[in-house]
Each structure stands twice: as C-alpha cells, then as structure tokens.
Amino acid sequence: MAKGKVTFEDIDTTVNVPAGTRLIEVSEKVGAGIIYGCREGDCGTCMMHVVEGWNNLSEPSVLEQKVLKENMAGRHDRLACQAQVIGDCVVKPT
Amino acid sequence: MAEPPAALNSGHAIEFAPGVHWIGALDPTLRTFDIILKTANGTSYNAYLIRGSEGVAIVDTVKASFSEDFFARLESVASYDEVKVIVLNHLEPDHSGALPELMRRAPNAKLYISTRATSMLKALLKPDGERFDYTTVGTGDTVSLGDRTLRFLHTPFLHWPDTQCTYLEEQGVLFSGDVFGCHYCDARLFNDKVGDFRFSFDYYYAHIMRPFKQWVLEALAIIEPLKLNMIAPTHGPILRDRPRRYVAHYRELSSSSLAGRISDDERSLIIFYMSSYGNTARMAEAIATGAEQVEGVRVSLYDLEGGEVEPFVDLIEEADALLFGSPTINGDAVKPVWDLLSSLAVLNLVGKLGGAFGSYGWSGEAVRMIEDRMRGLKMRVPLKGVRVKLIPSDEELAVCDTFGREFALELTGQRAGGKVVDMADLA
Incomplete structure (x- = not known):
C-alpha cells in the first residue's frame, strides 16, 4: 500500500500513514497543535500551513478553496480536515 | 427612572450628533439573552442612521420582533429611497433581524459586510430563499455619503468571526457593534444620563468578549489611535461622555493579571x-x-x-x-x-x-x-x-x-x- 510521511513541525514528530489518510486523523492522534471546529470543511478552524510537500496532498476542492479565501488563508495553507496525504509532507498550525 | 424623552415613546429617531440618529429599539422585559446571559433590566438593540449630503446610511438593524420600532424611527427622519448604504457590523440575528425587510424597502441601498460575513449572510437569508448583493469590506475601505465618510475597521472575533466596526470620520463616532456594548436597557440612552451600568458592562465583557482577548487587543490597536468623540455600540448606552475611558477599561480587562507574578520565561x-x-x-x-x-x-x-x-x-x-x-x-x-x-x-x-x-x-x-x-x-x-x-x-x-x-x-x-x-x- 502506498504510504506517506507526515511531519508535524510543531511537535517535531513524523508519522508514517497510508496514502489517502486525512490529516485530521493523524494530527489528533499524535497530539499535534492543529485545532478543529466543524471537521467538515466549513468553518476554517483547522487551517494549517504546508511547509513542504504541497503537491503531496490531495488537491483542494472548490469548496475548500472558497473557505480558505473567506478565512484569508495565506499561500500554502490548507484545511487539515480536507487534505488527504498522498506523499511526504511537513505541516504546522497556522 | 426619569421619564423617557418624548421621542422615544412616539417612535421618533433621536439625533445625538448632527445628522446622526439612533433608530434602535428597547427591550426592557427581556431577562435572559441568548440562553447564557442574564439581563436584569433588559437590553437595547441599537441601530443608527447617518445623513450625508449624498445619501443616508443605516448602521445595523434590530431583532426581527422589534422591526416595527426600527422602521418607524427610520421613517421619521428619512425615506427609503434616500438610503444608499446599509452596514452590518455583525450578523447575529439581534442585529440583522430587520435586514431582509430593509433591503426590500430600500431598493437603492448597497449592503456592506465584512469579508468573513458572507457565509453567515447566506445562512441567515436561507429561510426566505432571498439573495442580496453585497460588498465585502476590510480595514481602510471607505464609503462616501458626500460630506460624510464611513471607514471600516476589520475587528474579527468580537465576538463572531464576522464582526467589524465602522467609523464616521468627520464626527469621530465609532459604531462599534457589540464591542463596548452591554445588556442594559435605559430610555435615557446616553452614558452620562443612564443609571449605574458598570456591572452590566463588565458582565457583558466577561461573557462575550473574554474568550477573544487576543482579538480585543488587536482591535484596540486600531481603535485607540482614532479621534473618538463618541462610541455607539449595538447594545446599551451610547458612550458620549469620556468614551476613551471604556477603551482603556477594555485594555485593562484584556491584559494578563498573571504577568509580573511569574517571570516571562516561566x-x-x-x-x-x-x-x-x-x-x-x-x-x-x-x-x-x-x-x-x-x-x-x-x-x-x-x-x-x-x-x-x-x-x-x-x-x-x-x-x-x-x-x-x-x-x-x-x-x-x-x-x-x-x-x-x-x-x-x-x-x-x-x-x-x-x-x-x-x-x-x-x-x-x-x-x-x-x-x-x-x-x-x-x-x-x-x-x-x-x-x-x-x-x-x-x-x-x-x-x-x-x-x-x-x-x-x-x-x-x-x-x-x-x-x-x-x-x-x-x-
């Protein structure tokens, strides 16, 4: 099975995960500092910054892009409850 | 309590600065607001009308069940076709309740809301299936009424993501939304006339603003440099006597009380x-x-x-x-x-x-x-x-x-x- 390494920069921890895993599933279990609100891509609370491996996360949907815009997301910010891991990446809370 | 001004009973607007009117509503019998807050003498839903040389602006509306009072006061000083600008500083239903009807009645008006308010506006208008055009604004954006200018301040999370303040530049009036507000109903309207509302002011801060202290401090950083002749919040007295006192009090309430008791690196x-x-x-x-x-x-x-x-x-x-x-x-x-x-x-x-x-x-x-x-x-x-x-x-x-x-x-x-x-x- 394809795997990806997700590094949470704030807690200096890397997790090996199966490809397709949503960031939210990993970050909560490992105790990283990304926080969550609605968990369904609507509120923008779980916005995180992708430090490396932007292309190793699933493409943001039109709806996610809209929520990111409304919440004044910076370049390379994503919603952790929507982004799925497809390769190695490094993330941190915004 | 002294008799309220005659204008309050007769559904008239109250002009408190040249061309600036209170057109809100009083809710003296309310005892619990939003489930969480006690209101010992009710509350008010303050809305404002500003007349400029090239049109009229409305800042905030009232809870839907108080629409009649709001429209009567509005009609006492302006006609609907004069209304060019509607500003909602905060979309909670106690301030946006009369918005759909106001938009219907004022066809020439443009609606201004904060960037973060769009999804809330859509959710609030859902039951009627209505859609209104709107313009999103942030700090530095202005709208002109000819000889009057409304300047917007982006002050999110006070106490919803959408909140903003609107500043009437020429007269130094800050329409602050829920910031500097309190649930205190007094027909005398102004802080130099109403009863002792210190408890209500602090209680409101403790329950509404306290979770957002960091955002309060960020907002204060852009409010404090303003020339402030008056602060006109959406609830409670209009702060026209020494308004800066309330700004300073907000800073005090939002600052750490532990700082200085343990060292910064502990x-x-x-x-x-x-x-x-x-x-x-x-x-x-x-x-x-x-x-x-x-x-x-x-x-x-x-x-x-x-x-x-x-x-x-x-x-x-x-x-x-x-x-x-x-x-x-x-x-x-x-x-x-x-x-x-x-x-x-x-x-x-x-x-x-x-x-x-x-x-x-x-x-x-x-x-x-x-x-x-x-x-x-x-x-x-x-x-x-x-x-x-x-x-x-x-x-x-x-x-x-x-x-x-x-x-x-x-x-x-x-x-x-x-x-x-x-x-x-x-x-």
Missing part, C-alpha cells in the same frame, strides 16, 4: 484532582514532584473538593497547561471535574497543553474521557495519561513522576523530538 502548570481514597491524590503529588524538577515550570496543585468553580476558571485562563486527575466511578470521571470542564466556554483554551490521570477500580474510563474533552476544547494533549488500578505502587508512582517530568519538558519545549511513529501504533 510556564504555569496547574494540576487539579479529586480523590476518593487518596490514590488519585498520591498520583497528583507524584506528578507535581516530577514536573517541578523541570526548570521554568511553576506548578500549582489543587484539590477540586476544596474550591469553587469560578476562581478556578480564572486560574485556568492564564495557565499554560492543565492536568486533571479523577477516579473512575461508574464508568465516568467525577462530577466536580465535569463541572469545571463544562465551565470553560468563556475562555480561550486553544493550544494550552492538557493531560489526565487517575486511579480506578476496574475499568478506568475517566482518564480517556477527560483527554477527549480537552481535545474538544481545542487543547493539545501530547501524552497519554497515566491510569493506575486502585492503590499506586512505588513503581507506579515513579511512572507518575516521569509523566509529570515529560509533560513539563513538553511544556518548556525541551522534550526529545524527532520522533518517527507508525499510524497503526497511535492510540
């Missing part, structure tokens, strides 16, 4: 516990001993049995990390723990470190339940909590000591990092 860790037979208490003491070995951590240890909820809430607000110890009784953490953990909605706990521990008889669910609650409160739970079956042995107390030390190292950023784990190994 982190505060509070350990709360309850214990039936002394077992969880012994664990708490061992964890405290372990944490104290780490330099830069100030540990406080409290038995929940010996305190009230309110002062503990105040302590939690300024703590950097919290540990809760609870025995498990009938598959649950004990009530005093939940009482405290359910009283924290007035605080911002985001990013504080949390953890749990406890002794149990046979199943020991309490620790995991407390950890889940802390995650739900947006705290970070970096370590799996310690559970001990009944009486802790010396070895188990040593585990508690290590847990305390590791937790304190995490708190001070000294815990060994660079860890690599497999998803399947995470609990």
Whole structure:
C-alpha cells in the first residue's frame, strides 16, 4: 500500500500513514497543535500551513478553496480536515 | 427612572450628533439573552442612521420582533429611497433581524459586510430563499455619503468571526457593534444620563468578549489611535461622555493579571484532582514532584473538593497547561471535574497543553474521557495519561513522576523530538 510521511513541525514528530489518510486523523492522534471546529470543511478552524510537500496532498476542492479565501488563508495553507496525504509532507498550525 | 424623552415613546429617531440618529429599539422585559446571559433590566438593540449630503446610511438593524420600532424611527427622519448604504457590523440575528425587510424597502441601498460575513449572510437569508448583493469590506475601505465618510475597521472575533466596526470620520463616532456594548436597557440612552451600568458592562465583557482577548487587543490597536468623540455600540448606552475611558477599561480587562507574578520565561502548570481514597491524590503529588524538577515550570496543585468553580476558571485562563486527575466511578470521571470542564466556554483554551490521570477500580474510563474533552476544547494533549488500578505502587508512582517530568519538558519545549511513529501504533 502506498504510504506517506507526515511531519508535524510543531511537535517535531513524523508519522508514517497510508496514502489517502486525512490529516485530521493523524494530527489528533499524535497530539499535534492543529485545532478543529466543524471537521467538515466549513468553518476554517483547522487551517494549517504546508511547509513542504504541497503537491503531496490531495488537491483542494472548490469548496475548500472558497473557505480558505473567506478565512484569508495565506499561500500554502490548507484545511487539515480536507487534505488527504498522498506523499511526504511537513505541516504546522497556522 | 426619569421619564423617557418624548421621542422615544412616539417612535421618533433621536439625533445625538448632527445628522446622526439612533433608530434602535428597547427591550426592557427581556431577562435572559441568548440562553447564557442574564439581563436584569433588559437590553437595547441599537441601530443608527447617518445623513450625508449624498445619501443616508443605516448602521445595523434590530431583532426581527422589534422591526416595527426600527422602521418607524427610520421613517421619521428619512425615506427609503434616500438610503444608499446599509452596514452590518455583525450578523447575529439581534442585529440583522430587520435586514431582509430593509433591503426590500430600500431598493437603492448597497449592503456592506465584512469579508468573513458572507457565509453567515447566506445562512441567515436561507429561510426566505432571498439573495442580496453585497460588498465585502476590510480595514481602510471607505464609503462616501458626500460630506460624510464611513471607514471600516476589520475587528474579527468580537465576538463572531464576522464582526467589524465602522467609523464616521468627520464626527469621530465609532459604531462599534457589540464591542463596548452591554445588556442594559435605559430610555435615557446616553452614558452620562443612564443609571449605574458598570456591572452590566463588565458582565457583558466577561461573557462575550473574554474568550477573544487576543482579538480585543488587536482591535484596540486600531481603535485607540482614532479621534473618538463618541462610541455607539449595538447594545446599551451610547458612550458620549469620556468614551476613551471604556477603551482603556477594555485594555485593562484584556491584559494578563498573571504577568509580573511569574517571570516571562516561566510556564504555569496547574494540576487539579479529586480523590476518593487518596490514590488519585498520591498520583497528583507524584506528578507535581516530577514536573517541578523541570526548570521554568511553576506548578500549582489543587484539590477540586476544596474550591469553587469560578476562581478556578480564572486560574485556568492564564495557565499554560492543565492536568486533571479523577477516579473512575461508574464508568465516568467525577462530577466536580465535569463541572469545571463544562465551565470553560468563556475562555480561550486553544493550544494550552492538557493531560489526565487517575486511579480506578476496574475499568478506568475517566482518564480517556477527560483527554477527549480537552481535545474538544481545542487543547493539545501530547501524552497519554497515566491510569493506575486502585492503590499506586512505588513503581507506579515513579511512572507518575516521569509523566509529570515529560509533560513539563513538553511544556518548556525541551522534550526529545524527532520522533518517527507508525499510524497503526497511535492510540
């Protein structure tokens, strides 16, 4: 099975995960500092910054892009409850 | 109470600065606002009308059931076709209730809301299936009424993501939304005329603004440089006498009271516990001993049995990390723990470190339940909590000591990092 390494920069921890895993599933279990609100891509609370491996996360949907815009997301910010891991990446809370 | 001005009874607008009118509504019989707030003499829904040489602006509306008062006051000083600008500083229903009808009546008006208000506007208009055009604005954007200019200030999270303030430049009037507001109903309208509303002002801050202190400070940074002749909030008295006093009070209420009592490079860790037979208490003491070995951590240890909820809430607000110890009784953490953990909605706990521990008889669910609650409160739970079956042995107390030390190292950023784990190994 394809795997990806997700590094949470704030807690200096890397997790090996199966490809397709949503960031939210990993970050909560490992105790990283990304926080969550609605968990369904609507509120923008779980916005995180992708430090490396932007292309190793699933493409943001039109709806996610809209929520990111409304919440004044910076370049390379994503919603952790929507982004799925497809390769190695490094993330941190915004 | 003195008789209200005649204009209030007759549904007239009240002009309180040249061309600036109060067109709100009074709700003196309300005793509970939004489930959470007591209102000992009701509240007011303040809305404002500004007349410029090239049109009229309305800033905020009222709760839907008070629309009649609002429209009567509006009509007493302007006609609907004169209304060019409608500003909503905050979309909560007590301020947006009359908006759909106002938009219908004022066909020439353009609606201005903050960037973050769009999804809320759509959700509020959902029942009627209506859509209105709107313009989103942020700090620095202005709208001209000819000889009057409205300048927008982006002040999010006071107390919703959408909130903003609007500043009438030529007259130094700040339409502040819920900021500087209070639930206080007094027909005399102005802070130099109404009764003693200090309690209502502080109570409102404590329940509405307190969770957003950091955002309050950011807002104050852009409000304080303004020339302020008056502050016109959406609830309670219009602050025309020494308005800066209220700005200074907000700064005081939003500043840390712990700062200066412990040094800037120290982190505060509070350990709360309850214990039936002394077992969880012994664990708490061992964890405290372990944490104290780490330099830069100030540990406080409290038995929940010996305190009230309110002062503990105040302590939690300024703590950097919290540990809760609870025995498990009938598959649950004990009530005093939940009482405290359910009283924290007035605080911002985001990013504080949390953890749990406890002794149990046979199943020991309490620790995991407390950890889940802390995650739900947006705290970070970096370590799996310690559970001990009944009486802790010396070895188990040593585990508690290590847990305390590791937790304190995490708190001070000294815990060994660079860890690599497999998803399947995470609990």
